[in-house]
Amino acid sequence: MSIPGLGQIPPQQPATPTTRTITLRPFWEWRFEVPRSSASQAGATVRLTSGTAERDGTELALNHTYTFPRNTKSKLLTYTGATLEVSGECVDRVAQYNTPEDSPQLPVLNLHFALQELRGAAAANNNNNNHNHIINHSTGGNNDKHGDGGGSKPPGPRVMICGEKDSGKTTMARTLAALATRVGGQPLVASVDPREGMLALPGTVSAAVFGTIMDVEDPAAGFGVSGTPSSGPSAVPVKLPMVYYFGRERVDEDVRLWKQLVGKLGSSVKAKLEADEVVREAGLVLDTPAASVAKGDLEVLEHLVKEFDVNIVVVLGSPGIHGELQRRLESQKTVYGESITLISLEKSDGVAGRDKDSMKFTFDAAIKEYFFGDAKRTLSPFTQSVSFDDVTIFKSPDDPYNDQAILERADISAEMSHWTLAVMNASPSDPPEAIQQAAVIGFVAIADVDEDRRRLKILSPVSGRLGNRPMVWGRWPEPYINLLG
Numbered sequence: 001m002s003i004p005g006l007g008q009i010p011p012q013q014p015a016t017p018t019t020r021t022i023t024l025r026p027f028w029e030w031r032f033e034v035p036r037s038s039a040s041q042a043g044a045t046v047r048l049t050s051g052t053a054e055r056d057g058t059e060l061a062l063n064h065t066y067t068f069p070r071n072t073k074s075k076l077l078t079y080t081g082a083t084l085e086v087s088g089e090c091v092d093r094v095a096q097y098n099t100p101e102d103s104p105q106l107p108v109l110n111l112h113f114a115l116q117e118l119r120g121a122a123a124a125n126n127n128n129n130n131h132n133h134i135i136n137h138s139t140g141g142n143n144d145k146h147g148d149g150g151g152s153k154p155p156g157p158r159v160m161i162c163g164e165k166d167s168g169k170t171t172m173a174r175t176l177a178a179l180a181t182r183v184g185g186q187p188l189v190a191s192v193d194p195r196e197g198m199l200a201l202p203g204t205v206s207a208a209v210f211g212t213i214m215d216v217e218d219p220a221a222g223f224g225v226s227g228t229p230s231s232g233p234s235a236v237p238v239k240l241p242m243v244y245y246f247g248r249e250r251v252d253e254d255v256r257l258w259k260q261l262v263g264k265l266g267s268s269v270k271a272k273l274e275a276d277e278v279v280r281e282a283g284l285v286l287d288t289p290a291a292s293v294a295k296g297d298l299e300v301l302e303h304l305v306k307e308f309d310v311n312i313v314v315v316l317g318s319p320g321i322h323g324e325l326q327r328r329l330e331s332q333k334t335v336y337g338e339s340i341t342l343i344s345l346e347k348s349d350g351v352a353g354r355d356k357d358s359m360k361f362t363f364d365a366a367i368k369e370y371f372f373g374d375a376k377r378t379l380s381p382f383t384q385s386v387s388f389d390d391v392t393i394f395k396s397p398d399d400p401y402n403d404q405a406i407l408e409r410a411d412i413s414a415e416m417s418h419w420t421l422a423v424m425n426a427s428p429s430d431p432p433e434a435i436q437q438a439a440v441i442g443f444v445a446i447a448d449v450d451e452d453r454r455r456l457k458i459l460s461p462v463s464g465r466l467g468n469r470p471m472v473w474g475r476w477p478e479p480y481i482n483l484l485g
């Protein structure tokens, strides 16, 4: 929220690439966008020269030069005051707040502290469970799975973040995860928004444990593919995501498949929460697709609450969604018998809208980065030539919205050129449903199709034969360039 009169310094035109100094007082935000058209491939660079500052919860190191690539839209925030040295081309403004109470960050911090309390309670429960377990064991008592003699105790908070398009959902998910990690927690983070492609390519749903620092320079601020294992060095410790392939942009294009994949992801998340005590204490942060008060969207959100045993729902900037969800969830309980708490927060006025071109740039950049790396680490993908007869490719049904349609064997043709395919952890002889719902082990791109010689040129991020894995050709995102130039 901005205070009339205090508000913000109006946006400035792209600055000429000279070095500037930005001074921030506590709780002020430096909001910036690196233009897609920036002449410099490197984008803008920023150095924190005094004080402390962070990007979406991850702290910047003092005197380190950070490079933000083209199309980055984000903010740096300080709690203590900071001086930044900025060079390169970017459109920026400073959001000034007279008191911390005026800052849109304060509710986020308060939420984080409330979650920490719940995590503390979950840890105490865990200790109790362990204690009971020992007692049960030593007295030869009936030793139930959780050792608490009366059903399982809940894990730490499972927080779902929802709201309309461009309401700051992903930013909040990332910030909550980073703040938890900073105090030693290891939360699970899941994204079921196919447009997000967290730690994977667009068109997927995924989850990962975030126990280590995120990459500040990543265009997706730590949610991008640069945070996953690759053949090159990594700026930060990598995360190991569980990924499922949807192959479409919007949930409503195939609600049935999306629900199946979300069911798989939910089971993986619950198994992880069950198996790992540290993760169990920290709980889950769940990022969701943009929603409206339309019935279908509310059903999707309600479905997620069940699949992930969500006990806290944060609604950003939409009293309408908040009211409707409140009505739907007020009488519901989680499997642990908890009520579901709804929290309505205002959306920050800093959230940047992203038009079609900006999103397309983001999707394309993620694919390019997966195969070729970024300015900091160049990856060298491998090309291999394979016979049509040595690969098994399935394609998502052409007809969206037909929820009876399933994967079918694809006739390999030039139409596949430049598409990115998901490689599934399944066998080609598995039923199509099993292949569709298998975990993704990686992605390849079709560099060339020679129909006369019946050979495909395939680009993959690692060397070695593809092996006997089925691949799935989705319907989105459509290829934009020949990755090999």
Ligand SMILES: Nc1ncnc2c1ncn2[C@@H]1O[C@H](COP(=O)(O)OP(=O)(O)OP(=O)(O)O)[C@@H](O)[C@H]1O
Residues within 6 Å of the ligand: 029, 031, 032, 072, 073, 074, 075, 163, 164, 165, 166, 167, 168, 169, 170, 171, 172, 193, 288, 289, 290, 348, 349, 350, 351, 352, 353
């Ligand atoms: N306070 C802020 N100042 C500047 N940029 C911001 C701020 N908050 C968020 N952003 C940027 O705004 C963009 C949109 O934010 P975000 O991705 O969190 O929204 P979203 O609700 O998840 O979007 P979608 O509806 O597409 O899923 C991102 O580029 C993000 O970095």
